[in-house]
Each structure stands twice: as structure tokens, then as C-alpha cells.
Amino acid sequence: MADITRRHFLQVLSAAAGALSGCDSLRRSGSKAHVVVVGGGFGGATAAKTLRSLDADLNITLIEPKANYITCPGSNWLFAGLKTLPQLSVDYQALTDRHRVRVVADNVASIDRDRRRLQLSGGQTLAYDRLILSPGIAFQRDAIAGYSPDMANVFPHAWQAGAQTLLLNRQLQAMPAGGVVLIVAPPDPYRCPPGPYERASMMACWLKQHNSRAKIIILDPKRSFSKQALFEAGWRQHFGYGTTDSMIEWHTLADNPITRLDAQARTVISDFGDRFRGDVLNIIPAQTAATLAIDAGLTDKSGWCPVNPKTAQSLFDQHIHVIGDAAHFTPIPKSAFAANSEAKACAVAVFSLLNQQEVPAPNWLNICYSLITPKHGISVAGVYQLDSEHAVAAIKGAGGTSRVGAGDLSLLEANYAQSAYRSLVNNSFR
Ligand SMILES: Cc1cc2nc3c(=O)[nH]c(=O)nc-3n(C[C@H](O)[C@H](O)[C@H](O)COP(=O)(O)OP(=O)(O)OC[C@H]3O[C@@H](n4cnc5c(N)ncnc54)[C@H](O)[C@@H]3O)c2cc1C
Structure with missing residues (x-):
């Protein structure tokens, strides 16, 4: 990344962080509301954790069938012997203990949008005021x-x-x-x-x-x-x-x-x-949003969930917010880093809406490292903003890719790839 690009990129990063922390002073009249998050991947876990940081009293439930989530980021490294499955595994202990999120180990079978209720596979029904969906992908048949x-x-x-x-x-x-x-x-x-x-x-x-x-x-x-x-x-x-x-x-x-x-x-x-x-x-088959989103009528003919990017509200249901891979945030790529970024903006929007506050205009970030060998890393970064009410645009001059033939920098990027992975997991789940 050229110096000027990197400087612009860091400015936007700190602006985004400021936007988040500034929300602490918002009114808290919606504290008793129940926000249910479906899917405990990078999007869902980050949304639940961020909501708690915004509101100490909010009733937050996360529904995820797996006790241990295996991260896709880092999973390619297993083929080169750099990671084992246990090293890619993360549980929900910190979300429960540190962030006081109620974690329910179950699968959501269906969404009753009219009554704002979820039917869980285990038989339980759960009412929500706002629903955040981050259920990931399904494969086209x-x-x-x-x-x-x-x-x-x-x-x-x-x-x-x-x-x-x-x-x-x-x-x-x-x-x-x-x-x-x-x-x-x-x-x-x-x-x-x-x-x-x-x-x-x-x-x-x-x-x-x-x-x-x-x-x-x-x-x-x-x-x-x-x-x-x-x-x-x-x-x-x-x-x-x-x-x-x-x-x-x-x-x-x-x-x-x-x-x-x-x-x-x-x-x-x-x-x-x-x-x-x-x-x-x-x-690796062609993909769509996860089955739950399709069955709930939240996808369009592309197979993905169209959303108002400012709030992540579904265009088909204003009480449901969709983030992560399932949502259509183009041109932001479908990545764990992007899901984390979308989740933070979505949590701010949910908190603002519950408190009848103006939703601040979000920025989103994506940084994606890849390894070519254990000592040769490359990266691409992008910073995004609202272009209009329903469109996202990359900020010109922010972000960029590594240089071809970067010499020793490739080794540094390989090290950054490993530390970026650890930071992202900690930032999302712990
Ligand atoms: C090989 C590979 C490498 C990757 N490397 C990177 C990388 O280096 N950097 C990066 O940023 N991204 C990377 N990604 C992309 C990243 O994994 C995804 O973008 C990210 O996981 C999306 O998060 P998500 O929350 O949208 O979905 P997911 O992580 O898929 O989480 C969805 C969760 O929802 C749960 N769920 C689904 N349906 C239901 C239901 N009905 N009820 C309850 N729970 C449900 C699932 O069990 C799952 O845990 C990689 C992906 C792959 C495949």
C-alpha cells in the first residue's frame, strides 16, 4: 500500500472506532428489548458482543447449534501443516461469561415474521423485538x-x-x-x-x-x-x-x-x-444465503439477502437485520473481517433504532491476508462508505493491495496474516 493510501486508511479506521465509542452516550430507553442473534460465526458473535458494549441492560440471546465454532479463516493453512483443527476452534464461554449474552445451543427451524417468533428445532419458541441474522451460506444444488x-x-x-x-x-x-x-x-x-x-x-x-x-x-x-x-x-x-x-x-x-x-x-x-x-x-459449489434466510423469504432472485446497508435491515422485513456472508453488501467482499465490520455497524443501528435515535452513517472495513507459503504473505484492504441510501461504495484511494515482488515485506505480511487472524478471533468472540 502506498504511504498516502495507508494514511487515509488509518484515518478512516480511527473514525470508525470513534463512531462506535461515541454511541455509549446514547439514550438507553430500549434496554428491556429482546434482541435475538441467529448464527454464532464472525458476524453473529461480533453483533452480540458489540450490542452488550453499547447497552449493559439489553436482553441479548445468541442461537447457534455448535458448541465449538471452527473458523474458516486459517483453515487453508491446515493443508500446509500450519494449523490443527483444535487451533481453529473457538467456544462461546467469553460471550456468556464476560459479555453476558445468553447463548442457546440450538438450531432455528423457522421464523414467524408476522408474530416475531422463532421456532427452534429443540421445540422452544422465542419472541424477539429485533432479529439479527448471520447464518452464513448454503450451496446451490x-x-x-x-x-x-x-x-x-x-x-x-x-x-x-x-x-x-x-x-x-x-x-x-x-x-x-x-x-x-x-x-x-x-x-x-x-x-x-x-x-x-x-x-x-x-x-x-x-x-x-x-x-x-x-x-x-x-x-x-x-x-x-x-x-x-x-x-x-x-x-x-x-x-x-x-x-x-x-x-x-x-x-x-x-x-x-x-x-x-x-x-x-x-x-x-x-x-x-x-x-x-x-x-x-x-x-466448491456456487453459493447462496443460508437456508434459513431463503425459507424466511428474505432473499431475492440472486439468492442473497438485500438490505438497507445503513442499518442492515432486510428490505423485506424492517425488524430483521441481516449481516455477514448471507447479506448483499456489494462491493464489500464476503469475508470474516467484513462480517465483523458489518456486525459492529448493525449493532449500532439496532441500538439506535431501539432508542429512537438517528442511525449514524457507517464505514466498513475489509482486510484479507493470504499465505502463498508460510513465509510469503499478501493482502488486500478496502474501506467503504454509504454512496446513497441503498448503495455501498469503496472509498477511492483508501486500502489497496501488497506490491508484486515486495521482497522482505512478504515475510512481514505472512507474520501479519497470523496476528490478524488472532486479533479477528479475539475481537469477534472474546
Ligand atoms: C477456506 C476459507 C478461508 C477463509 N479465509 C478467510 C480469511 O482469511 N479472512 C476472512 O476475513 N475471511 C475468510 N473466510 C471467509 C469467512 O469464513 C466468512 O466470510 C465468515 O465466516 C462469514 O461469517 P458469517 O457470520 O456470515 O457466517 P458463518 O461464519 O458461516 O457463521 C454462520 C453461523 O450460523 C449458524 N447457523 C446457520 N443456520 C442456522 C440456524 N438455522 N440456526 C442457528 N444457527 C445457524 C452456523 O452454524 C454458523 O456457525 C474464509 C472462508 C473459507 C471457506
């Missing part, structure tokens, strides 16, 4: 003929971290000498735009040590991808990218996308009939 998300136990997506990540890692490590990993990348928009390319890098690090003739082939329905110049320069430097011996190949199939799977032959087939066989098939 019909994008690749012959493939359904139920086949993920054979062809893991590993796009929801946990057992899927371990399965894909076992398949990688059991691959025959000189075998092929196919990564079928998803179309836009999807969670974590640089994720498939960081994954290829981390897998290549392991293969270079243990299966040096193996190949990773990325089949992409997009013409270009996030941080492409940086990834390709890194692949050239470390994995012979662009030569016949390259461990990583990237193919755009924008005009000829993968449309079929022949599961028996472990082969994916493109629109024009080109066949690609892999020993390991990492099919």
Missing part, C-alpha cells in the same frame, strides 16, 4: 449435474471448516505419487474470494515436500480472480508457475464452465465436453 452437496463426503468442498477440511486433507495426503488435485472454483459472489487460490498455495507447499510430481489444477468459471497478479507472481517464485513443470495450473473456463460430474470416473466435464480427471476433487 443444481449448478453441476451429477453433483449434489450430499456428495461432499466423497468430493469435499471444505468451504465450511471442520470435518470437511480434515477429509480433504486426508485425501490430499493419501494421493498417489504424481496425482492430480482438481479445485473447481465457484462463480461470484462467494465467501472468501481469494480462498481457492490460497488453498492451492497451501496444498502446493505440502506436496512440494511429500509428492513433488503432483499437480493442482484450478478450473475457474471466472476470467480473473482476487489478488491474481500477487498469487501468480508467488506461484512463479515458489512452484514453477507458467512452466511445464508447474505444480499449479489455473484455467479460466468462463466461456466453457464445468457443468457435469462423472462421479464414477472422478471426472468433471465442461459445457463443450472437455473432461478433467482428478485423484482428489475439491468441488
Whole structure:
């Protein structure tokens, strides 16, 4: 990032922090209201925690079925042996003990929007004054003929971290000498735009040590991808990218996308009939907002939840706020950092609305680090503001990406990636 860009970026960061702390002095007449947060990922946990910091008396319930949340950020690092699943696991103890959030370990089966009630799978019903939804993503069922998300136990997506990540890692490590990993990348928009390319890098690090003739082939329905110049320069430097011996190949199939799977032959087939066989098939399906949001009628034909970005209120229901991957905050990418940022702005909006206060205009941040090797990090950062009542825009000149050929800075960025991960987890869950 150029100096001027970094300075502007830091100014906006401190302005955003000021906007949050300034809300402490707002009226607290809505203290007895009940705010229910659904989904204990980066968005939901941050929203619950921030609400508590704004109002000591508010009645806050978080509903999340899992006792331990496994973070997707950092999960690609497992393929290079840099992380284990327990190191990616976080519980809700701090939310309960330190932030006095009532955490209910259950799944929300349905939302009765007219009566403002949730039906939980365990049988309980729960009334809310305001609902914050951060339920993450679901996978489209019909994008690749012959493939359904139920086949993920054979062809893991590993796009929801946990057992899927371990399965894909076992398949990688059991691959025959000189075998092929196919990564079928998803179309836009999807969670974590640089994720498939960081994954290829981390897998290549392991293969270079243990299966040096193996190949990773990325089949992409997009013409270009996030941080492409940086990834390709890194692949050239470390994995012979662009030569016949390259461990990583990237193919755009924008005009000829993968449309079929022949599961028996472990082969994916493109629109024009080109066949690609892999020993390991990492099919990352096209995505939508989570099923709960779809069933509640909160998505539009894009499959994502349209919101008023200023308040994160659903355009279909003003008592429901949607944040994180499920919501449509374009051009902000779907990332954990963005979910954390959207959650903070949403908590301020909910608090303001409960107290009949003007909702302050939010800023949002996204910083996304990726590792190409354990010692080579790259990053992209963006700062966003309201462009109009219903549109978000990137602030020109704020944010930016690392430089190609940054030399020693790449090592620093790799270290920053690790510390940014720890900070984000602490900031969201502890
Ligand atoms: C491989 C990979 C690497 C990534 N790396 C990064 C990175 O380095 N940096 C970064 O910023 N982002 C990264 N991301 C993206 C990041 O993981 C997501 O953007 C982030 O998790 C979104 O948070 P969320 O709260 O919207 O959803 P989630 O984290 O998916 O949380 C949703 C929660 O809702 C719960 N839920 C769903 N339905 C219900 C229901 N009906 N009832 C109750 N609970 C429900 C789920 O159990 C889940 O815990 C990565 C993603 C992947 C796949």
C-alpha cells in the first residue's frame, strides 16, 4: 500500500472506532428489548458482543447449534501443516461469561415474521423485538449435474471448516505419487474470494515436500480472480508457475464452465465436453444465503439477502437485520473481517433504532491476508462508505493491495496474516 493510501486508511479506521465509542452516550430507553442473534460465526458473535458494549441492560440471546465454532479463516493453512483443527476452534464461554449474552445451543427451524417468533428445532419458541441474522451460506444444488452437496463426503468442498477440511486433507495426503488435485472454483459472489487460490498455495507447499510430481489444477468459471497478479507472481517464485513443470495450473473456463460430474470416473466435464480427471476433487459449489434466510423469504432472485446497508435491515422485513456472508453488501467482499465490520455497524443501528435515535452513517472495513507459503504473505484492504441510501461504495484511494515482488515485506505480511487472524478471533468472540 502506498504511504498516502495507508494514511487515509488509518484515518478512516480511527473514525470508525470513534463512531462506535461515541454511541455509549446514547439514550438507553430500549434496554428491556429482546434482541435475538441467529448464527454464532464472525458476524453473529461480533453483533452480540458489540450490542452488550453499547447497552449493559439489553436482553441479548445468541442461537447457534455448535458448541465449538471452527473458523474458516486459517483453515487453508491446515493443508500446509500450519494449523490443527483444535487451533481453529473457538467456544462461546467469553460471550456468556464476560459479555453476558445468553447463548442457546440450538438450531432455528423457522421464523414467524408476522408474530416475531422463532421456532427452534429443540421445540422452544422465542419472541424477539429485533432479529439479527448471520447464518452464513448454503450451496446451490443444481449448478453441476451429477453433483449434489450430499456428495461432499466423497468430493469435499471444505468451504465450511471442520470435518470437511480434515477429509480433504486426508485425501490430499493419501494421493498417489504424481496425482492430480482438481479445485473447481465457484462463480461470484462467494465467501472468501481469494480462498481457492490460497488453498492451492497451501496444498502446493505440502506436496512440494511429500509428492513433488503432483499437480493442482484450478478450473475457474471466472476470467480473473482476487489478488491474481500477487498469487501468480508467488506461484512463479515458489512452484514453477507458467512452466511445464508447474505444480499449479489455473484455467479460466468462463466461456466453457464445468457443468457435469462423472462421479464414477472422478471426472468433471465442461459445457463443450472437455473432461478433467482428478485423484482428489475439491468441488466448491456456487453459493447462496443460508437456508434459513431463503425459507424466511428474505432473499431475492440472486439468492442473497438485500438490505438497507445503513442499518442492515432486510428490505423485506424492517425488524430483521441481516449481516455477514448471507447479506448483499456489494462491493464489500464476503469475508470474516467484513462480517465483523458489518456486525459492529448493525449493532449500532439496532441500538439506535431501539432508542429512537438517528442511525449514524457507517464505514466498513475489509482486510484479507493470504499465505502463498508460510513465509510469503499478501493482502488486500478496502474501506467503504454509504454512496446513497441503498448503495455501498469503496472509498477511492483508501486500502489497496501488497506490491508484486515486495521482497522482505512478504515475510512481514505472512507474520501479519497470523496476528490478524488472532486479533479477528479475539475481537469477534472474546
Ligand atoms: C477456506 C476459507 C478461508 C477463509 N479465509 C478467510 C480469511 O482469511 N479472512 C476472512 O476475513 N475471511 C475468510 N473466510 C471467509 C469467512 O469464513 C466468512 O466470510 C465468515 O465466516 C462469514 O461469517 P458469517 O457470520 O456470515 O457466517 P458463518 O461464519 O458461516 O457463521 C454462520 C453461523 O450460523 C449458524 N447457523 C446457520 N443456520 C442456522 C440456524 N438455522 N440456526 C442457528 N444457527 C445457524 C452456523 O452454524 C454458523 O456457525 C474464509 C472462508 C473459507 C471457506
